[in-house]
Amino acid sequence: RSFASRYPDGLSERRMLPAFMNYERRRAAVAAEDLAAERGSSPPPARPDRGPGSLVDDPGASMRYMEAVIRDGCRSRAVFNYLVSLYAGLGDEAPLFRFLSEHVPPASGPAGDGPAGDGVADVLLRRAAEEDACPVDRQFALRTVLRTGRHFRSAVRLYMGFGMRRHAVELALKVDPSLARGLAGEGD
Numbered sequence: 001r002s003f004a005s006r007y008p009d010g011l012s013e014r015r016m017l018p019a020f021m022n023y024e025r026r027r028a029a030v031a032a033e034d035l036a037a038e039r040g041s042s043p044p045p046a047r048p049d050r051g052p053g054s055l056v057d058d059p060g061a062s063m064r065y066m067e068a069v070i071r072d073g074c075r076s077r078a079v080f081n082y083l084v085s086l087y088a089g090l091g092d093e094a095p096l097f098r099f100l101s102e103h104v105p106p107a108s109g110p111a112g113d114g115p116a117g118d119g120v121a122d123v124l125l126r127r128a129a130e131e132d133a134c135p136v137d138r139q140f141a142l143r144t145v146l147r148t149g150r151h152f153r154s155a156v157r158l159y160m161g162f163g164m165r166r167h168a169v170e171l172a173l174k175v176d177p178s179l180a181r182g183l184a185g186e187g188d
Contacts (some may be wrong), residue, residue, distance in 0.1 A: 012025065013069040013078050024086070062086055078156075080135045088144045093151045100139045101159045103136050107163030140161060153179065 066083040080103065087096035142158040144152050152175040159168035161164035165183065 005163055013066075013074050013079050016065075017078055017082055020065065020082070039138070075135045077135055077137050081137050081140050084136060084141045086146050088148050088151060088154075093154060096145070096154045097152055097157060100136070100141065100154050100161075102137060104134055104141070104157060104161040106160050152176075156183070 017170070044180045063083065063086050066079055066086070069079060070083070074102065083099065083187055084096070088097055090096065138158055138161050142155060142162075145155045145158065154176070156168045156172045156179060158181070165186075169180050172183055
């Protein structure tokens with residue numbers, strides 16, 4: 001039977017995550033072996049799966065797949081979080097920052113910024129609704145980004161998503177003073 005006839009509704013992206021994680025671990029192991037071989041510490045291993053065009057040689061395959069399922073309407077937090085972790089592993093911050101800017105809305109203001117009569121319960125309900133609307137687990141994303149020790153503009157974006165303007169401005173002051181000025185100006 002053909003692949004398409006066995007899976008008429010396509011593949012579940014959530015069920016595919018372990019395969020993509022395994023793929024990325026395997027790619028990292030192959031890259032480490034290749035680096036060791038280049039440095040002369042060990043001979044290059046012979047592998048039948050290392051031909052041109054092989055899946056193992058495509059560093060962007062997982063990201064492209066995750067981006068495609070998100071564009072197709074996937075709202076699974078697991079998929080979004082995995083893509084955040086892949087982006088955080090890149091040297092270039094631009095894809096991560098662009099992704100977070102698109103999928104992490106800024107938090108609504110604290111109590112008193114909304115219509116008259118906003119109490120603590122109203123603010124908490126609004127924040128809970130924002131959390132449900134955002135497919136990215138912001139706490140996971142912030143931990144992941146901070147753990148890398150780089151991608152600070154993305155961390156600033158996440159702090160703003162939490163409504164933690166003071167933390168965002170403090171971090172921005174350390175990294176990019178012009179970004180800090182812009183954030184401080186937004187509060188006025």
